[in-house]
Amino acid sequence: GDLANIEGRVNAWLAGETWKLQAFRDYDAGVGPDLYRVTAARILGKALEDVTGAERQSQGKVPELAAGYQGSVGAFVAMAANYGTPVHELADIALRTASADDLMLARDQWAPQQAHGLPQETWVAIKTIVNGWRAANPQIVKSWWELQDAAISAVGSPGLVVPALGGRVAYQVRKGFLWCQLPSKRLLAYAAPRLKWSETELEDGTVRRRLQVEYDGVNSTTKKWSPQRLYGGLQCENIVQAVSRDILVEGMFNVEGAGYPIVLTVHDEVLSEVDEGFGSADEYEALLTRVSPTYDGLPVSAKAWEAARYVK
Numbered sequence: 001g002d003l004a005n006i007e008g009r010v011n012a013w014l015a016g017e018t019w020k021l022q023a024f025r026d027y028d029a030g031v032g033p034d035l036y037r038v039t040a041a042r043i044l045g046k047a048l049e050d051v052t053g054a055e056r057q058s059q060g061k062v063p064e065l066a067a068g069y070q071g072s073v074g075a076f077v078a079m080a081a082n083y084g085t086p087v088h089e090l091a092d093i094a095l096r097t098a099s100a101d102d103l104m105l106a107r108d109q110w111a112p113q114q115a116h117g118l119p120q121e122t123w124v125a126i127k128t129i130v131n132g133w134r135a136a137n138p139q140i141v142k143s144w145w146e147l148q149d150a151a152i153s154a155v156g157s158p159g160l161v162v163p164a165l166g167g168r169v170a171y172q173v174r175k176g177f178l179w180c181q182l183p184s185k186r187l188l189a190y191a192a193p194r195l196k197w198s199e200t201e202l203e204d205g206t207v208r209r210r211l212q213v214e215y216d217g218v219n220s221t222t223k224k225w226s227p228q229r230l231y232g233g234l235q236c237e238n239i240v241q242a243v244s245r246d247i248l249v250e251g252m253f254n255v256e257g258a259g260y261p262i263v264l265t266v267h268d269e270v271l272s273e274v275d276e277g278f279g280s281a282d283e284y285e286a287l288l289t290r291v292s293p294t295y296d297g298l299p300v301s302a303k304a305w306e307a308a309r310y311v312k
Contacts, residue, residue: 001284001304002269003251006244008035011068013298014165014240015143024299036060043132044097055097057083058090063133069240070144070233073126074116087118091125098128106131144232147239151213151230154178155193169239178215178230180239183294184246188238190215190230198229244268247300251288258287264310271310281306 005024012020019042026032033048040051040060051060066079080087095103106127115123134141143165150164154171155178163170170181178193196214199207213230252270256262260272260279270288281304288302305311 001281001288001302002267003244003248003288004301004303005035006247006268006300007240008064008068009299009301010243010247011140011236011240013295014168014236014243015137015140016166017137017139020137021297021299024301028299028301036064039064039133039136042136043129054089054093057085058093059097059129059132062090063129067130067133067137068140069237070231072130073114073118073123076126076130077116077118087126088122090129091122094125094129095121098125098132102128102131140236144236146232147235148212148230148232151178151180151193151235152195152211155195155213178213180235182239182242182246184243186242186246188242190217192216193230247291247295247298250291251302254287254290255284258283260284260287 009021009024011017012024020035020038023032023035023038027034032038037048037051037056037060040046040055040058041048043059043063044051044055046055062076062079062083062085066075069075071079077087080090098106103124106124109127109131110120110124112120118126146164147169150162150169150171154160154162154173158173161170161172168183172179172181173193176192178190180188180190182188190213193213193215195211198210198212200210214227215230216225217228218224219226219228248265248268248270252262252265255270255272258279260274262270263273264271272284284304284306285302288304289300291298291300
């Protein structure tokens with residue numbers, strides 16, 4: 001069995017994005033549409049029944065998967081490629097559906113150095129989708145900045161505990177590490193944290209200076225140990241994926257405790273091998289989604305299957 005859209009659910013829960021949590025609950029109860037259609041409707045300002053299949057993909061699924069960790073046009077392009085969806089097709093839909101004001105805003109944000117190889121109008125179209133997602137998810141966007149500010153405060157005042165996201169997480173610098181405490185009380189660690197000023201030259205020639213946290217870690221591209229920049233979207237990603245893992249682990253203990261020995265895990269999926277005739281997929285789903293009171297208010301759902309061999 002695997003957990004359904006666990007990262008999206010955890011992100012909404014941590015940030016307090018109430019409309020999205022309700023959309024998940026409605027879908028789980030069989031009284032509401034899937035989240036991608038709901039997201040597309042909110043971005044487009046349409047009724048749910050008026051959202052087309054193409055709009056569900058371009059304005060719902062791709063931005064939902066690309067934008068949750070502060071991703072912008074580059075993340076959108078990468079996610080579209082993962083799903084085999086041509087970016088120009090998604091851009092065409094956006095150009096037809098975006099308002100004149102939304103297009104004007106995106107054109108004002110055009111940055112040639114961040115074009116990702118796209119023509120300007122294609123970039124502008126994709127940027128309207130990103131802007132629309134962020135407007136529809138204000139609490140998640142707010143959470144990125146709250147996490148970033150909390151880390152900066154913690155690094156600036158070693159020993160001080162700085163809570164964030166309603167106290168569900170907290171940061172503290174001790175013994176050469178920036179620690180992030182999760183709802184499970186497990187800790188994430190960032191080595192040798194320090195504050196640095198970053199400078200970005202804007203199109204009008206002015207320079208924007210920002211204080212940020214730098215730490216030592218593995219560069220995801222070079223795979224080498226080097227200075228890394230910590231920002232709200234990355235903090236959100238680290239926390240959401242860690243919390244999702246903690247929830248999966250609770251489910252793993254539940255299924256093994258009920259006699260389903262685990263032989264394999266794949267991302268958010270758990271596989272058990274049992275004697276024929278033992279247990280059921282329904283019970284397996286119930287065990288995977290039984291979580292501790294720590295996650296009160298988080299809608300957790302799973303889909304389980306049974307067969308004589310492993311299939312995807």
